[in-house]
Amino acid sequence: MTEIELLSWARGPGLQIASIVFVAGVIIRFFEILVLGRKANLAEAKGREMSSGLKTMITRTVPDKATFKRSSVTIVLGYIFHIGLFVICFFSAPHILFLKDIIGFGWPSLPTAVIDAFAVVTIIALVATLVNRLTNKVMRYLTNFEDLLTWLLTFLPVVTGYIAFHRIGFTAPSLLAIHILSVELLLIVFPFTKLMHAFTLFIARWYNGAISGYRGVAS
Amino acid sequence: MSASIEKGINALKRQVDSTVAAFFSSCVHCGLCAEACLFYTETGDPKRTPINKTEPLRRIWKSEFTLVGRVGKMLGLTKKVDDKFLEEWQELVYDSCTMCGRCSMVCPVGNDITMMIRKTREGMAAAGQAPAGLIGATTRSVTIGSPMGVKWPALRAQIKHVEEDTGLKVPVDVEDVEYMLLLSSMEIMNFPEFIEAVAKIFKKAGATWTISSEAFEATNSGIQIGVSDIAAELVQRIVDVADKLRVKTVISPECGHAYTAIRWDGPNLVGKAFNFNVRHILEVLDDLRKDGRLKMASKESQRLTYHDPCQIARRGGVIDEPRNLINMISDDFVEMPDAGKMNWCCGAGGGVSANERADELRLKVFERKKAQIDAVKPDAIISACSNCRIHLEDGLEEYNMDIPLLSLTETLAEHLADD
Helix, strand or coil: CCHHHHHHHHHHHHHHHHHHHHHHHHHHHHHHHHCCCCCCCCCCCCCCCHHHHHHHHHHCCCCCHHHHHHCHHHHHHHHHHHHHHHHHHHHCHHHHHHHHHHHCCCCCCCCHHHHHHHHHHHHHHHHHHHHHHHHCHHHHHHCCHHHHHHHHHHHHHHHHHHHHHHCCCCCHHHHHHHHHHHHHHHHHHHHHCHHHHHHHHHHHHHHHHHHHHHCCCCC | CCCCHHHHHHHHHHHCCHHHHHHHHHCCCCCHHHHHCHHHHCCCCHHHCHHHHCHHHHHHHHHHHCHHHHHHHHCCCCCCCCHHHHHHHHHHHHHCCCCCCHHHHHCCCCCCHHHHHHHHHHHHHHCCCCCHHHHHHHHHHHHCCCCCCCCHHHHHHHHHHHHHHHCCCCCECCCCCCEEECECHHHHHHCCHHHHHHHHHHHHHCCCEEECCCCCECCCHHHHHCCHHHHHHHHHHHHHHHHHHCCCEEEECCCHHHHHHHHHHHHHHHCCCCCCEEEEHHHHHHHHHHCCCCCECCCECCCEEECCCCCCCCCCCCCHHHHHHHHHHECCEECCCCCHHHCCCCCCCCCHHHCHHHHHHHHHCHHHHHHHHHCCCCCEEEECCHHHHHHHHHHHHHCCCCCCEEEHHHHHHHCECCC
16 A cells, blocks of 8 residues: 555545444444433522533633542643643644645634644643643552553644654655544544533533532532 | 342342433543542542443443343343352442432432432342342331330430520420421430420421321331332322321431432332421421521620531532521631532541441541531531431541530520520
8 A cells, every 4th residue: 555545545434433333432422421311309409400500611711729639630631631622623823724625614724833733732731731640649559551542542643743744754745635634533532431421511510510519409 | 028139130120211311321431420429539549430320221221221231232242140149349439429419419420429329229129239238227117116216205205405505495296287207326326405405496386297107107117228119108108297287397306318318219109299298307497597597696706617417418419498597606617628519528428437438438438527617617517317427426436536516406496595
């Protein structure tokens, strides 16, 4: 297989397979969760469930002061790499072009230098996150194989994207193929690992806010 | 309570619902919950990280309720839940958690970890992996009617003392009254002044009330040990009597988990909405204040602070009421850092105080409470849970701190206006 063939496989069938697994997987996971349902609460309510749930979906993004103080490294690193991933993913010019091909419309991109800076910072933050995970007493205790796998699968697209963009090493088509394949790997694993939190955290936060709100406590 | 590992696993399966599935699906092992838990902050032991305590429930969820887990189970790759594993987790699920709910308030993905620990206890208890102290308290609750073995004659004797001391009548088994007062065994045996305080306040407020000779116990060991059938039976005893006496409101006394048991879990345990309201005594007193039926003649001269019992504040929503009431009797009221919904637990709730094995640990984790108290240096601490009160007294003594503990209801009664 030549590198051009590899690239066209990655952009064609490879992407199709990964996308189907991703979408089907996410739907299956949502179904798995929601089909279980929960019992109606028969206790007299003191506060509101719906509005409190919706509020917690947003407010839980920001930690309370004391928590921030006690876990500032984990929290700051978390913010940096999440924001970094989001910006690189959706605001780099090649990604917008790529998505435009699929969904039919695009949006303004950020200048290359800005994306570059975000990529470098994100890579550093992801490495620091791994170091934090392996050195922080609590995180090290909790860490399992899945935590390391999902870290690697998140890290690879960022690094391969950065390398592909700057054409370090191999010739361009193979670099791009490797980048796309790494994203496909991420998409395939996503629904079946903790990466799924990107979607389910909104359900979890809603439940948390609703449970507390029902009792008249803002969570 | 016959128990086996099969029963434990089935009990855990029954606990899995969409909330549990959403919560476990969202956990990223960030470890933030550890820093919210006094059993971690005061021991530094990562085993005691709140989410780790739910591991038995997580294993069952994963292997039975997810596609990946089911495939893994077929291939023999999933981690098993067996007696040995549950035995190892007993100390984490019971001794190292007061179900205070702080972890549920800080989890960035929104997991109600406390609720999952409560659910994990259902499996532990069904598998026979509960601490002896809690099994004893639960057995006494079912057979005698009280976790401390307090029977009606003991309460009748305390009521007689109160009537002699105050000259007031304490109504027993009266029908069609506004309020039916429940009591914790701890109050009956150690703090009968509470009954006296309620009698005085209700007399002044012109409220009609009663105590039932058939169902007076407010505490619910079934909730603490995690056996819903027993918890439901204990709630049903109260429901039957409240319906029979046709009371408007059942009052949960100064006890934390008793409030959760009857107010929030009660109707769900018996599977039916109540025909009466349930209110915490502080809510009732605050309502009387708002209606102008609770008036004070004097104030405390000492510097006061308030310890929020977890089940009443963070897990119960009664946060403003005690402050409204304290303001009636104090010009020198100081809040501890993190007071209110983020208050730190005393370290003895959720059945920990009934579990002798955890005695050393609960005094160790009291250091968190000590730091909070040290920050404001009060002359006295007010609270509204007799379990917190006993343990706070224990802890203060252990750390050579000479600060008296007061009950809010009792303190209010001391300052009642005469008119």
